[in-house]
Amino acid sequence: MSFNALLYTSLAIFGIGLLYKVFTWFFFKIGFQGHEATTGQRVGAAAAGIAGTVFSAKILTLLKVFFVDILLQIRILKTDALRWVMHMLMFWGFMLLLLMHAMDQLITVNLFGNYQSTVNPYLFLRDFFGAMVIAGVLIALYRRFILKVPRLKTSGMDVYAIAIVALILVSGLVLEGVKITSHSRFQSMVEDYGDPDDAEAVKALESLWVKDYGLVSPTVKGPFDPKVLAQGREVHADNCAECHSAPQWAFMGYATSRILKPAALALDRSGGPNFLWYLHILLCFAGLAYLPFSKMFHIVVTPISLLANAVMDEEHASPANVMTRQVMELDACTHCGTCSLYCSAMMAYEARGNAYILPSEKMTFLKALVRKKDLTSRQRSAIQEGVYLCTNCDRCTVVCPSGINLRQMWRKVREDLVQQGEAEPLVLSPFSLVRGLNREALPAKLYDRPLQKVRRALAGDFDKLMDPARPLSLEAAGNPSGKQPENETFAHCFGCQNCTSVCPVVQSYEDPTAHLGLLPHQLMCSLGMGLMEMASGARMLWDCVTCYQCQEHCPQNVKVADLLYELKNTAVKNWEKARTVEDSVPAGAA
Amino acid sequence: MSRYALFLGCNIPARVKQYDLSARAVLEKLDVELVDDPQFNCCGYPMRNSDPEAYLLSAAKNLALAEKQGLDMLVLCQCCYGSLKKAAHVMKSDDAVTEAVRAHLADHGLSYEGQTRIKHLLSVLYHDVGLEKLKEKILRPYKNLHIAVHYGCHALRPSDITEFDDPVAPTLIDELVEITGAKSVDWPLKLECCGAPAMGINDDLSMNLARKKLNDGRQAGAQYLCTACPYCQIQFDTVQQMILAHDREMEALPAMVYPQILGLGMGIDGQKLGIGMNTLDITEVPSFLSKE
Numbered sequence: 037m038s039f040n041a042l043l044y045t046s047l048a049i050f051g052i053g054l055l056y057k058v059f060t061w062f063f064f065k066i067g068f069q070g071h072e073a074t075t076g077q078r079v080g081a082a083a084a085g086i087a088g089t090v091f092s093a094k095i096l097t098l099l100k101v102f103f104v105d106i107l108l109q110i111r112i113l114k115t116d117a118l119r120w121v122m123h124m125l126m127f128w129g130f131m132l133l134l135l136m137h138a139m140d141q142l143i144t145v146n147l148f149g150n151y152q153s154t155v156n157p158y159l160f161l162r163d164f165f166g167a168m169v170i171a172g173v174l175i176a177l178y179r180r181f182i183l184k185v186p187r188l189k190t191s192g193m194d195v196y197a198i199a200i201v202a203l204i205l206v207s208g209l210v211l212e213g214v215k216i217t218s219h220s221r222f223q224s225m226v227e228d229y230g231d232p233d234d235a236e237a238v239k240a241l242e243s244l245w246v247k248d249y250g251l252v253s254p255t256v257k258g259p260f261d262p263k264v265l266a267q268g269r270e271v272h273a274d275n276c277a278e279c280h281s282a283p284q285w286a287f288m289g290y291a292t293s294r295i296l297k298p299a300a301l302a303l304d305r306s307g308g309p310n311f312l313w314y315l316h317i318l319l320c321f322a323g324l325a326y327l328p329f330s331k332m333f334h335i336v337v338t339p340i341s342l343l344a345n346a347v348m349d350e351e352h353a354s355p356a357n358v359m360t361r362q363v364m365e366l367d368a369c370t371h372c373g374t375c376s377l378y379c380s381a382m383m384a385y386e387a388r389g390n391a392y393i394l395p396s397e398k399m400t401f402l403k404a405l406v407r408k409k410d411l412t413s414r415q416r417s418a419i420q421e422g423v424y425l426c427t428n429c430d431r432c433t434v435v436c437p438s439g440i441n442l443r444q445m446w447r448k449v450r451e452d453l454v455q456q457g458e459a460e461p462l463v464l465s466p467f468s469l470v471r472g473l474n475r476e477a478l479p480a481k482l483y484d485r486p487l488q489k490v491r492r493a494l495a496g497d498f499d500k501l502m503d504p505a506r507p508l509s510l511e512a513a514g515n516p517s518g519k520q521p522e523n524e525t526f527a528h529c530f531g532c533q534n535c536t537s538v539c540p541v542v543q544s545y546e547d548p549t550a551h552l553g554l555l556p557h558q559l560m561c562s563l564g565m566g567l568m569e570m571a572s573g574a575r576m577l578w579d580c581v582t583c584y585q586c587q588e589h590c591p592q593n594v595k596v597a598d599l600l601y602e603l604k605n606t607a608v609k610n611w612e613k614a615r616t617v618e619d620s621v622p623a624g625a626a
Numbered sequence: 627m628s629r630y631a632l633f634l635g636c637n638i639p640a641r642v643k644q645y646d647l648s649a650r651a652v653l654e655k656l657d658v659e660l661v662d663d664p665q666f667n668c669c670g671y672p673m674r675n676s677d678p679e680a681y682l683l684s685a686a687k688n689l690a691l692a693e694k695q696g697l698d699m700l701v702l703c704q705c706c707y708g709s710l711k712k713a714a715h716v717m718k719s720d721d722a723v724t725e726a727v728r729a730h731l732a733d734h735g736l737s738y739e740g741q742t743r744i745k746h747l748l749s750v751l752y753h754d755v756g757l758e759k760l761k762e763k764i765l766r767p768y769k770n771l772h773i774a775v776h777y778g779c780h781a782l783r784p785s786d787i788t789e790f791d792d793p794v795a796p797t798l799i800d801e802l803v804e805i806t807g808a809k810s811v812d813w814p815l816k817l818e819c820c821g822a823p824a825m826g827i828n829d830d831l832s833m834n835l836a837r838k839k840l841n842d843g844r845q846a847g848a849q850y851l852c853t854a855c856p857y858c859q860i861q862f863d864t865v866q867q868m869i870l871a872h873d874r875e876m877e878a879l880p881a882m883v884y885p886q887i888l889g890l891g892m893g894i895d896g897q898k899l900g901i902g903m904n905t906l907d908i909t910e911v912p913s914f915l916s917k918e
Contacts (some may be wrong), residue, residue, distance in 0.1 A: 378664065379667070380636050380667045380668040381667070381668055381684075382667050383667055383668070383670070383680065383683045383684035383687050384668070384673060384677070384680045384684060386683065386730065387677065387679050387680035387683045387684075387730075388677065388680055425673075427636035427637075427668045427672060428636065428637075428640055428641075429635075429636030429637070429639060429640050429668070430639065430640040431639070434639075443640075461675075461676050462675075462676055463827075464675060464827050465672050465673070465674075465675040465676055465827070466671060466672035466675075466705075466823055466826075466857075467672045467826075468825070468826025468827055469637075469822070469825050469826045469857075469860070470826070471826045472825040472826025472827070472829055472832070473825070473826070473860070473864055473865070473868075475826075475829060475868075476868070487827065487828075540818055540819050540835055541824075541831060544831055544834050544835065578675075578827060578828070579824060579827070579828050579831055580823075581779075581819045581821065581822075581823040581824050581831075581832075581835070582674075582779070582780075582823050583779040583783065583818070583819035583823075584779055584780075584782075584783035584784045585779075585783065585818075585819075587783065587784050588783045588784060588785060588793050588794075595784075597784070598784075601674055601675070601678070602678075604675045604676070605675070605676070605677070605678050608675070608676045608677075
């Protein structure tokens with residue numbers, strides 16, 4: 037297949053992939069929050085938004101972002117200098133190779149009339165840019181596999197991205213090395229630009245090229261007669277010098293040619309230069325064709341994300357545009373792990389081992405979710421916990437080098453999951469503060485649903501246990517959930533009810549028992565009687581504001597509020613245990 | 627000059643930036659140097675309901691990070707403060723849980739031996755800077771400004787752990803407010819909960835607790851409320867506005883964080899103290915300052 041056929045095929049695949057991806061930005065949806073816009077409406081909203089931005093003062097912001105965040109990538113520098121060096125080497129090296137070398141017939145030739153890939157400065161620059169990329173790749177490998185940057189996870193996509201860049205570079209390098217040594221190339225050049233019938237001149241030239249230009253010849257070997265070399269220099273000056281700088285300027289290719297020297301003749305005879313040329317361009321074209329589907333797509337999307345987020349105002353942007361931007365942001369995420377490195381909840385990840393607590397892993401998950409991959413119930417509860425176990429500190433959004441508005445992403449996905457998923461104990465924790473502050477974004481009934489769900493789940497058999505008609509069981513203390521709290525101060529309670537009378541929650545209700553199930557002193561009393569299961573089902577636990585008035589005012593030094601914490605922990609543990617048992621029952625057996 | 631590792635927590639940088647701004651502005655003038663550590667993570671407070679191990683590990687990591695720098699911690703949030711103080715207390719004992727935490731910290735090249743002390747911003751101002759020095763720095767004392775001081779539960783209680791002030795008759799924040807020339811009013815619900823821990827869980831309860839306190843402060847003649855915690859500030863600012871939106875009868879009692887009050891008295895520009903960043907308007911406060 038000819039070069040052009042390959043090029044156009046890969047360009048066509050790239051183009052179709054690009055169109056498909058852009059289509060998904062306007063088609064896929066993330067999250068709940070009720071806004072429905074058709075693809076057509078979303079395209080219209082985006083066009084209006086872009087036009088409104090470009091023809092306004094915001095264009096200055098866009099220009100600033102283009103230079104500071106896209107060309108200089110200062111956002112990366114702010115969090116990690118080594119990573120910035122790595123990325124700048126790869127970005128600039130790759131871009132310059134693309135423009136000067138890969139697209140030389142389109143760009144370089146037109147900019148510089150004297151362009152020849154084998155003449156300086158182009159000969160040197162090609163290797164120099166290549167060296168930049170290779171240095172960047174080496175730093176990338178070092179960070180991932182030797183330095184082991186904490187919480188930097190490596191997925192198949194990350195391996196592919198490093199591999200495709202490395203393979204393109206290495207194949208190009210070996211191609212250059214083999215071409216330097218290639219005797220068949222030498223012969224064909226002599227045929228095209230010299231006089232192949234002048235055997236003496238050819239031999240002189242060949243001698244010179246073997247000596248100084250890295251050529252490996254099957255027949256001509258040193259040591260050389262200075263006279264022959266002098267003649268070779270003349271021939272060289274007349275026929276070759278115009279188009280060939282010394283190959284040593286291509287310092288990496290030349291070094292490669294020296295390494296390959298022992299095998300050079302065999303490589304040349306077996307068609308090495310041709311094979312390597314095909315390999316190199318096939319790798320380039322494969323990378324190009326697959327680009328829209330790979331992590332390397334961030335080359336296109338991350339700048340768009342940075343620009344869009346710089347000018348889109350969270351509160352006033354049209355919901356249709358926010359939706360489109362969010363789907364696009366999934367493509368802008370490079371899985372670099374910066375968010376996870378700074379995540380405030382990182383220790384919860386380490387304690388609980390749920391990778392979805394880390395923002396970078398949540399993004400990986402969302403990429404799959406948006407395409408409606410089916411989830412197992414275990415995955416679903418893990419992602420639900422991961423999305424909810426977030427302190428809303430916004431650090432991920434502040435540090436994201438791609439400028440992704442992760443804060444808004446979590447808020448949307450979180451609501452979706454707690455509405456549709458099973459009960460989530462974290463909903464009854466201070467992690468819900470931000471959801472509470474945004475309660476008015478949802479209809480009251482929907483807002484309450486996840487709360488009701490988890491209150492029911494954590495109450496266990498509370499109502500049954502509280503039924504006055506229930507026969508008293510002597511087994512309560514022997515029940516597995518009846519394990520007594522570690523903190524045994526409840527045993528000192530003599531029932532003065534100080535805790536209950538100072539409790540601001542109790543004071544908030546006309547009929548506190550009806551609302552709260554058991555009041556603080558009743559909880560202490562239940563513990564004294566070994567009724568752990570009953571105590572851990574009381575609604576009081578979750579309405580406790582942890583103000584510690586009870587504990588401070590206890591004449592007996594009972595750690596009332598701490599015990600309430602312990603009871604909450606027990607309730608969550610019992611619920612988790614019950615759920616695991618349910619999970620392990622095969623379908624249909626229940 | 628004293629140095630502290632500044633512990634901002636999660637709420638302040640995201641939702642109460644004026645507390646960060648005003649605390650830094652004030653401490654700069656008082657020669658207190660703050661060291662930021664981007665490795666600090668959540669204090670663990672929101673995990674206490676569900677996972678005590680995750681809570682302790684999260685809190686202890688911060689203590690260990692500060693200890694590695696050889697610094698005491700200056701904490702702005704009272705919930706972070708209570709959480710870290712509790713963790714420091716728990717870490718004094720040797721049992722299976724603290725052992726596991728120690729081992730985990732060691733994996734990060736960290737350890738916590740109890741050297742780092744945890745101090746709330748107001749304790750630093752009161753004890754370390756001292757009222758005398760603060761008084762000298764007040765260039766424009768307030769006149770006719772009545773403030774309801776909100777103490778905040780997690781600084782005050784459990785007092786054997788938090789060691790902030792007398793849990794029944796505290797005076798620390800009142801004194802700090804009064805050196806600015808403002809009057810700290812007596813109000814019965816001064817030491818009660820703001821309701822923030824229930825926000826998002828039982829919003830009616832949360833808003834009721836806030837409403838009761840706000841009405842109480844108003845009735846005692848306060849024009850503004852003083853907080854020293856982002857949770858309390860959010861409750862009396864953002865949540866108060868939600869309450870006001872549904873209750874046209876109720877009169878607002880805007881809240882501000884203590885370093886905003888102090889900073890204005892010290893002659894710091896209101897913009898540097900973020901007084902325009904509060905949800906409820908506090909831009910009239912400078913009109914109570916005496917003329918320069």
